[in-house]
Amino acid sequence: MKTTRLLWTPAIAFWWRDVIRFLRQRNRIIGALATPLVFWLLVGSGFGPSFRNPGAAVDAGSYLAYFFPGTLVLIMLFTAIFSTISVIEDRREGFLQGALVAPLSPAAIPLGKFLGGTTLAVLQAGIFCVLAPLAGLPIGWHQAALLLPALIFVGFAMTGLGFLVAWPMDSTQGFHAIMNIFLMPLWMMSGALFPMPAGTGWLYWVGALNPVSYGVTAIREAFAGGNSCAWNAGYLTALGVTALFAALMFVISVNLVAKRSRRN
């Protein structure tokens, strides 16, 4: 009888473990939620008076409102980073060592980590959404219905990015370097902090090719949906690209785990 390679039972265990660990480490909650909050208030208030959105025909609201979706993505990025950076040491001197000698499908670890990271990211972003009215953004059932899938796919994609960076690494120092030169610029150049220009300039292409842009756009469109309940094309396109990107992250991660487990 061949032993099957286990997927769901271990993945659910990883998922549950990530959530429990998170809840038992208050500083992580603060780190992932308070940092972007402070960032949002300080940067938002500072830029506010001089901000004009060139894309908007009429004044579309304050900078605090413009910056709100970007802050949500930042929260999710931070949460994803915190929950995937642990993979580095965990695999070497922690719980994941045991997972590497268990009869697991190569998808089990990524699936558990992605679900765990997504859950935490969506929860934290959800909490932050309570502040949306303060920024002048309406939040009702329509927005929530549009927001939830956007947050889930963005959370999944961000966790995927973090996992892909963390899994091949031997040290957390390396992760910090990649975070600063790759992950943060990816976020900054997504229209989160300032509107990416239209046209054909290099900045336009950076925004258009940056997968994070679509996450920010999906969330922005979800808020802009207002009371019209319109699943507009902009929202659906952005959501679709984000979902594709999330799926791509997952497939690459599974391949990476399959290779890594027998490399040495």
Next chain:
Amino acid sequence: MSDLSSSHAIIARDLVKSFGDRRALDGISLEVQRGELFCLLGPNGGGKSTLFRILATLSLPDTGSAEVAGHDTVTDAAEVRARLGVVFQSPSLDGKLTILENLRCGGALYGLKGSELENRIIEATKALNLADRLNDLVETLSGGLQRRAEIAKCLLIRPEVLLLDEPSTGLDPGARLDLWAALENLRNQHGVTALCTTHLMEEASRADRVGIVSTGKLVALGTPDELTSAIGGDVISLGSCKGIGADLLAQAITAKTGIPATVVEGEVRIEHAEAYAFAARLAGEFPGEISSLRIARPTLEDVFIARTGRLFANQDLEPDATPTVKKKKH
């Protein structure tokens, strides 16, 4: 399954593994019988961790093959993994979870759930005397308790073979004794085969059989008694007085008595069946040349010296063969 693999829990055949120019394993072959407590003894960098990782399916040999619980570690890794419990040198429990939560997660990695999992948790924690600590957070436990909880996690899958990498690292002598009592109990009560790597002589001397590994080779294999009694009698160690080197003293002793004397790390070393009488003769015949004299029953350390010509503790330490593993920086 061959006849050999039905009586043997672990079979290694001519394993070779290199990292760059360094040969971590240089053709190691060994067999561990079912129900045996086997110790792989060797200095750090000797190759035992590389062998451990190959047996644990974490590493592929360059050439040669290994079977654990009747299955090939390369071609049949999933089958091996389903039958193998591994206790790593560094903890594999989550400190932020309780013992019970760790065991539940650990069981889930092997597809265990529901009442089956709960029953096995009760069974494993009883076997290791942990039943009243189930709800303690792991990070609050002593090193010895953490080790026992690690082993309990491995027992959930009722492994045929248990691999332990330096399991007593960081344990005080009392906890070390507890650990060995637990391993002996598992062997006696549950017929578990255990292979354990160590660099501690006294630990290895408690095993049923010992394999001594040095510079990637198996230099000795047998029960602790067999190995030590293969040394011709007791061991005499002599310090030489200043002005007379150990080499000169050894040559003089060999020339005068016909008994081979070797020099190991600045001391003259002689094996002799009647060590006391011979020591008295040496003291009489080399007055003023001997600064210290020690007679001891041979230990596994003497076996190591006899087989390699080097002191165990003074091996040329190379970083052990786990290239992806870097020590934690503090």
